Amino acid sequence: MGETVEIFEVGPRDGLQNEARAIPTAEKIALVDCLSRAGFRRIEVASFVSPKWVPQMADGAEVLAGITRVPGVRYAALTPNMRGYARARAARADEIAIFASASEGFSKANLNASIDESLVRFADVAEAARGDGVPVRGYVSCVTDCPFDGAVVPADVARVVRALVDMGCHEISLGDTIGRGRPEAVDAMLAAVLNVAESDILAGHFHDTSGRALANVDVALARGLRIFDGAVGGLGGCPYAPGAAGNLATEALAAHLTARGFETGLDVAVVAEAAEMARAMRGAKDADA
Ligand code: HMG
Ligand code: MG
Secondary structure (H helix, E strand, O other): OOOEOEEEEOHHHHHHHHOOOOOOHHHHHHHHHHHHOOOOOEEEEEEOOOOOOOHHHOOHHHHHHHOOOOOOOEEEEEOOOHHHHHHHHHOOOOEEEEEEEOOHHHHHHHHOOOHHHHHHHHHHHHHHHHHHOOOEEEEEEOOOEEOOOEEOOHHHHHHHHHHHHHOOOOEEEEEEOOOOOOHHHHHHHHHHHOOOOOHHHEEEEEEOOOOOHHHHHHHHHHOOOOEEEEEHHHOOOOOOOOOOOOEOEHHHHHHHHHHOOOEOOOOHHHHHHHHHHHHHHHHHHHHHO
């Protein structure tokens, strides 16, 4: 048996949030239900952000209410503030995520707040979650490149990682939000971050805009990371990050990891089925356009 690597499926959230077509709630539920059969331990299914900012995620409560929860699978949701946290709790999200940026330009565009202002908001959310016993994942976006500020300094990433760890996040996902990161830059960023956090609480979240996501996964594997985010069908992007394209496709990530001798615990046939559903959702949008 090879060493285990967890793939954290973000397709229903990071994948679908960027789709222009209003995807029916029933389609989202069907996608999550398919993913629940694929062997993922965690699936990010919703985002309780402002519906004015991301209309595509407005039906998060209906999605969480409609899915068939499989025992042992944690259904996660993004929460930008206390209002979002209350909505996530009411919808019975099993895990929540707070999401900061390493660059000021993206923080302002995505959260209408400076990095430090956002961290103050997130500290309140993390404290409430701790009191309720809800696990908190932290994201750091723009870990190598920002669509507004350009190259990001590794020490800036490490500072935000440390702040999120201090808040009690059990895991930090490092996001190459616009998929521009080069392996050398990812490696330098990880070297700085590993001074403030152990590799076993870090996840790699690579968008594949420049076709370098798998090379960046290899750099992260060499640095000891064993958790990676993927989105079935390579759906995705961030509406507030111009130029951000799809997430690294889960099926490509799983095949890559298997070829390197790692176990993902996924049923590749079911993952392929989910990827087909995801692509059909996008195809329908393209047909509408
Ligand atoms: P704001 O406009 O500064 O805040 O937005 P506000 O408090 O003035 O709220 C604006 C309106 O939204 C108000 O409504 C609020 O009530 C409402 P109005 O009074 O005008 O009718 N509102 C809410 N409604 C429902 N749920 C809430 C909520 N909060 C406010 N939780 C805010 C600040 C943080 C709300 C906004 O900037 C926001 O929602 N941002 C989220 C953007 C987003 O979701 N981006 C994509 C996810 S991040 C990502 O994709 C990156 C990642 O994948 C990692 C990577 O790739 O790097 C994670
Ligand atoms: Mg992302």
